[in-house]
Amino acid sequence: xxxxxxxxxxxxxxxxxxPRNYRVMENADRHAEGYNPLCGDQLGVWLKLGDGDVIxxxxxxxxxxxxxxxxxxxxxxxxxxxxxxxxLELFDRFxxxxxxxxxxxxANLGKLAxxxxxxxxxxxxxxxxxxxxxLKAALERQDEPVVSTE
Ligand code: ZN
Numbered sequence: 001x002x003x004x005x006x007x008x009x010x011x012x013x014x015x016x017x018x019p020r021n022y023r024v025m026e027n028a029d030r031h032a033e034g035y036n037p038l039c040g041d042q043l044g045v046w047l048k049l050g051d052g053d054v055i056x057x058x059x060x061x062x063x064x065x066x067x068x069x070x071x072x073x074x075x076x077x078x079x080x081x082x083x084x085x086x087x088l089e090l091f092d093r094f095x096x097x098x099x100x101x102x103x104x105x106x107a108n109l110g111k112l113a114x115x116x117x118x119x120x121x122x123x124x125x126x127x128x129x130x131x132x133x134x135l136k137a138a139l140e141r142q143d144e145p146v147v148s149t150e
Pocket of ligand 1: 036039040041064065066067068126127
């Protein structure tokens with residue numbers, strides 16, 4: 001059986017090598033940019049919301065370290081098809097785990113739990129949460145770029 005560390009590495013490497021939903025979205029109705037000055041990661045997130053505020057489509061593009069890219073890639077896969085409120089609730093659970101405020105075991109994050117290890121590394125927390133902060137900003141129609149501060 002793969003150890004947690006091996007699982008962590010293989011999932012992150014896979015999403016870093018072939019990020020999902022990696023493109024600028026034409027005719028998106030929401031967009032936000034995120035920047036993590038500590039690591040130099042920057043990315044944009046685009047959304048298309050449909051009936052009932054369901055996330056019909058989501059994409060991201062940018063440049064950054066493996067953790068920021070893999071986390072944004074997994075974020076897009078996780079929230080596609082979810083309602084706006086469900087995606088914001090998932091943001092809260094993910095953010096609680098990566099900042100060490102909530103035990104991964106009870107957050108029910110599925111594959112996203114591979115990022116729970118970053119809680120011990122404050123700089124990496126910002127990398128792992130950058131795409132999620134941009135998602136949240138886009139959902140809340142925040143026009144200013146997001147600087148990942150936690
Ligand atoms: Zn980074």
